[in-house]
Amino acid sequence: MQVLAFDVFGTVVDWHGSIVREMQALYPAVDANAFALAWRARYQPALARVRAGAQGWAVLDELHRAMLEEILPRFGLAHLSEAERRQLSRVWQRLDAWPDSVAGLARLKTRFIITTLSNGNIALLTRMAKRAGLPWDCVLSAESFQAYKPSPAVYRGLARVFDLPAQQLALVAAHHEDLAAARDCGLRTAYVERPLEFGASQVKDVAPQPGNGLHASCLLDLARQLGC
Structure with missing residues (x-):
């Protein structure tokens, strides 16, 4: 990858x-x-x-x-x-990062190119990153491809931007439907547990699901698994 x-x-x-x-x-x-x-x-x-x-x-x-x-x-x-x-x-x-996000991204960045692949627009993602200290190498958005995930155009567009085969790209997400769509386009996938995404009143099931190449409790755990 x-x-x-x-x-x-x-x-x-x-x-x-x-x-x-x-x-x-x-x-x-x-x-x-x-x-x-x-x-x-x-x-x-x-x-x-x-x-x-x-x-x-x-x-x-x-x-x-x-x-x-x-x-x-x-x-x-x-x-x-x-x-x-x-x-x-x-x-x-102005959204706050999860407590592990900045440190986890910084570690992953030592070995990989790290980029957003979000339905958020470029201005939104850039201002968010500036405020929260998110150390992206690149900001890619649905806006970049004029399509919203899980449209294949987004995942294929990622491969086109970096001029790489899909197998050398991985999507990291806390949403199984996003990861499944990425796999359908040939990307590797890593699931990150975010049980409190919807708050304490709606705790998510974060059990592993088949298909994901990696399953991590947080971004620091993902960095550890990837040798960063």
Whole structure:
């Protein structure tokens, strides 16, 4: 392997905990856990509309804003100003890394090229990395290929960017469906356990599944397994 490509939301950064912390600070009367889950619940349906052609191409920052507009009235926040809405919608650019992520990526970077392969757009991923100290060699996004995962265009696009056969690339993710799609395109795969991705109220099953070449408890464990 020469390149490790990373899913970001949930795998490298804690979207749920980050949104909960921001909501508790800004709007303490709102159920922050329910708000975070409701916002994320609109994620896959929004991507599916774009993939199906029911909606034209839009970067994830734009989709996140549209999802936010849908849920604000439900949580008593319909009164927010445009500036407040814009600031809140950009919380996805301010997500905190999991505690092991920065050190784990730094170790993996000593041996491999490390890049994002995320549905997040380039501006979002770049600002997130700058704030959280994520040491990417490269930032690749669904925006780079005008397609959202699990479209094969994303995984094949990764191989094209680095001019490598798929077997020399690996996707690292906390989502089995993402990894399965990558394997279908010939990539190697590594699963990372993130049992609290959806918070303590919805603990994920992180049991190993067949097909993944590697299974790690965290990015530091992945680095250890890969000799970094």
